[in-house]
Amino acid sequence: MAQVLAVPGDVRHGFAFRTSFNHDFGRITGIAATTKGNIVLCDYDKKNLILLDPFGTYLSKLEMESQPYDVVITSQNIGYVTQPNTRSIVQIDPDRLIVLHKATSNNKCTSVICASAVPNSGRDIEIKVPCYLAVNVSGSMFAYPVKNYKIILNDDTGHITSTGHPIDPRVVKFHAVENGLFFSCISGQNYIKVTNCALQGWKGYEQNAKIGTMHNPTDICSDNNGHIYVSGQDSNNIHRLTQDGKVLDIPLDSRLGITQPVAMCFNQNYDKLYVVNGGGTSISIFNVI
Numbered sequence: 001m002a003q004v005l006a007v008p009g010d011v012r013h014g015f016a017f018r019t020s021f022n023h024d025f026g027r028i029t030g031i032a033a034t035t036k037g038n039i040v041l042c043d044y045d046k047k048n049l050i051l052l053d054p055f056g057t058y059l060s061k062l063e064m065e066s067q068p069y070d071v072v073i074t075s076q077n078i079g080y081v082t083q084p085n086t087r088s089i090v091q092i093d094p095d096r097l098i099v100l101h102k103a104t105s106n107n108k109c110t111s112v113i114c115a116s117a118v119p120n121s122g123r124d125i126e127i128k129v130p131c132y133l134a135v136n137v138s139g140s141m142f143a144y145p146v147k148n149y150k151i152i153l154n155d156d157t158g159h160i161t162s163t164g165h166p167i168d169p170r171v172v173k174f175h176a177v178e179n180g181l182f183f184s185c186i187s188g189q190n191y192i193k194v195t196n197c198a199l200q201g202w203k204g205y206e207q208n209a210k211i212g213t214m215h216n217p218t219d220i221c222s223d224n225n226g227h228i229y230v231s232g233q234d235s236n237n238i239h240r241l242t243q244d245g246k247v248l249d250i251p252l253d254s255r256l257g258i259t260q261p262v263a264m265c266f267n268q269n270y271d272k273l274y275v276v277n278g279g280g281t282s283i284s285i286f287n288v289i
Contacts, residue, residue: 014288033266033272038059054267072117086104087111111136113135126147143167171186185219194207223270259278
């Protein structure tokens with residue numbers, strides 16, 4: 001499949017199926033690519049992280065004390081793993097699966113749900129916020145910026161609520177395309193939330209981007225053309241959108257092996273797309289063309 005030029009200046013990637021595999025997974029809920037091209041998976045049911053090479057070969061695993069739900073890896077190759085059941089976030093070296101730091105909230109009403117790395121935040125030195133955490137504080141959700149690798153989850157002083165951007169409290173996964181611009185999956189719906197705090201001041205604005213042919217959004221990512229991709233678990237497809245929430249097309253569906261997708265990511269060269277299929281039981285690799 002070749003690239004599609006829909007309108008002048010609008011180049012859309014095509015995708016070619018490469019392979020799929022299952023390494024006796026329990027239930028994979030998160031996936032992210034390292035700068036070396038390796039893949040890190042969150043196996044929620046088996047309470048471990050799994051490291052694979054770019055083609056899906058098993059390398060190693062790391063046992064976790066609680067169920068890992070989401071993983072992101074920044075441009076600086078620092079990984080962040082959320083553990084909602086223990087109200088914690090774990091910072092890792094993703095290519096060695098070594099824990100670097102762990103932050104836990106001592107407030108039972110505060111938990112880290114999911115996370116998003118911001119694309120192109122600087123390979124060595126941070127040139128912008130590299131990562132956001134979706135932190136639930138007493139029922140309200142905030143996209144909390146992680147700057148200079150510092151994470152403060154104890155909100156006695158109001159740090160999270162004062163530095164984070166308010167987002168929908170029903171978020172199950174979200175993606176920061178840029179600092180202050182967030183796309184969020186709302187479980188069980190046929191729309192995603194677009195929250196823009198980058199251009200409209202701190203509170204910004206929020207809108208629903210309805211996708212009639214998508215049901216139960218589970219994950220969001222973006223490519224190097226700035227297009228947004230949304231996986232629909234119950235509709236067995238992946239939609240491509242513009243950054244203002246308009247649907248462009250459906251580049252992947254059940255005809256190309258998409259069945260109950262729950263997570264996905266591009267590698268950091270944007271030449272491979274990894275999709276967690278089967279409700280979290282298998283991985284499919286697509287070449288980006």
